[in-house]
Amino acid sequence: MTFDQQLQQKIDLKTKPIRALGTLEDLAFQIAKVQQTLTPQLHHPTILVYAADHGLAKEGVSAYPQEVTPQMVYNFLQGGAAINVFCNQNNIALKIVDAGVNADFPVHENLISSKAGYGTANMLNHKAMTEEQLTYCFTAAEKHIESLVSSKCNIVGFGEMGIGNTSAASLIMSSLLDIPIAECTGRGTGVDDLNFLRKQQILQQVHANHPNLKTPREILQTFGGFEIAQMCGAMLAAHKNNMLLMIDGFICSSAFLVAYHINPAILNNAIFCHQSDEQGHRILLERIGARAILNLSLRLGEGTGCALSYPIIQSAVNFLNNMASFESANVSNK
Numbered sequence: 540m541t542f543d544q545q546l547q548q549k550i551d552l553k554t555k556p557i558r559a560l561g562t563l564e565d566l567a568f569q570i571a572k573v574q575q576t577l578t579p580q581l582h583h584p585t586i587l588v589y590a591a592d593h594g595l596a597k598e599g600v601s602a603y604p605q606e607v608t609p610q611m612v613y614n615f616l617q618g619g620a621a622i623n624v625f626c627n628q629n630n631i632a633l634k635i636v637d638a639g640v641n642a643d644f645p646v647h648e649n650l651i652s653s654k655a656g657y658g659t660a661n662m663l664n665h666k667a668m669t670e671e672q673l674t675y676c677f678t679a680a681e682k683h684i685e686s687l688v689s690s691k692c693n694i695v696g697f698g699e700m701g702i703g704n705t706s707a708a709s710l711i712m713s714s715l716l717d718i719p720i721a722e723c724t725g726r727g728t729g730v731d732d733l734n735f736l737r738k739q740q741i742l743q744q745v746h747a748n749h750p751n752l753k754t755p756r757e758i759l760q761t762f763g764g765f766e767i768a769q770m771c772g773a774m775l776a777a778h779k780n781n782m783l784l785m786i787d788g789f790i791c792s793s794a795f796l797v798a799y800h801i802n803p804a805i806l807n808n809a810i811f812c813h814q815s816d817e818q819g820h821r822i823l824l825e826r827i828g829a830r831a832i833l834n835l836s837l838r839l840g841e842g843t844g845c846a847l848s849y850p851i852i853q854s855a856v857n858f859l860n861n862m863a864s865f866e867s868a869n870v871s872n873k
């Protein structure tokens with residue numbers, strides 16, 4: 540029997556009708572296959588929240604001002620954000636990464652300083668970042684993952700904070716998947732009808748001002764925020780270390796999309812935690828053949844979808860390891 544057959548048999552012989560644990564069975568199969576063991580384990584779950592500012596925010600593409608990015612970083616460090624609450628609830632370690640916020644922060648045990656700049660350039664007229672900044676993002680992100688590996692973490696979630704970053708995510712998605720901007724653009728933090736129209740027009744303009752982008756790297760350099768670039772680099776590094784990746788909402792998925800175009804095998808390690816209400820996320824997931832665990836109409840980011848779905852991921856591992864089989868429990872199979 541192949542490993543996959545043994546694993547499927549182990550799942551099928553648990554005391555339940557075939558497929559009765561639905562998505563949990565898929566998760567158990569995926570996790571055991573990544574770890575190449577019939578008894579997978581989750582160690583030191585950690586969420587990295589990448590924060591950065593966006594030059595395009597000056598164009599009024601968000602319902603909130605750019606200052607909210609550093610203010611939310613302080614909130615994360617003080618333990619007051621949604622992601623803090625859900626991580627505490629589920630015993631998930633949380634680290635905040637300053638990937639390029641337009642402010643300086645004091646040293647803090649939960650803050651990783653990884654600044655690629657004080658916000659990206661305004662991509663209406665410039666590439667968001669230089670090649671050097673993109674390279675820095677990838678190199679720095681590898682170090683974040685190395686540090687998690689040395690603390691024996693084998694499952695990492697990604698979250699983000701950056702006013703204006705739904706715009707960056709929409710542009711990346713539209714370019715990589717060749718889908719019109721309008722289908723990839725949502726209301727983000729909740730822009731009203733008039734500003735939603737303006738947001739779409741600005742994004743069309745940005746798109747038109749950067750023709751002939753060829754590689755995923757070039758697309759990331761042109762539209763990406765520093766937080767999106769560092770998430771992308773960290774995802775690639777986490778995959779290289781055979782970790783499980785928890786992917787959050789729309790923005791996190793746009794970083795994943797770039798990583799996937801660089802190395803499609805990363806899909807094997809990725810768990811899509813929730814389907815965001817942000818327009819475009821459903822289509823993005825569909826296009827890569829992914830199904831999210833939760834659909835709670837969230838549109839927050841920060842990694843909240845990862846923190847909320849972690850107990851379900853744990854349940855998948857626990858049923859595989861701890862549930863009785865028909866034989867061990869003396870239950871008739873058929």
Ligand SMILES: Cc1cc2ncn([C@H]3O[C@H](COP(=O)(O)O)[C@@H](O)[C@H]3O)c2cc1C
Nearest residue numbers: 601603699700701702703704705727728840
């Ligand atoms: C208080 C607050 C907390 C947040 N936490 C995450 N986001 C989310 O909203 C932002 C993206 O939406 P847009 O592209 O419309 O700016 C990101 O920072 C994202 O993480 C927040 C936004 C706000 C206002």
Ligand SMILES: O=C(O)c1cccnc1
Nearest residue numbers: 788789790815838839840
């Ligand atoms: O899905 C997301 O990641 C998202 C949606 C809206 C605002 N911030 C994040």
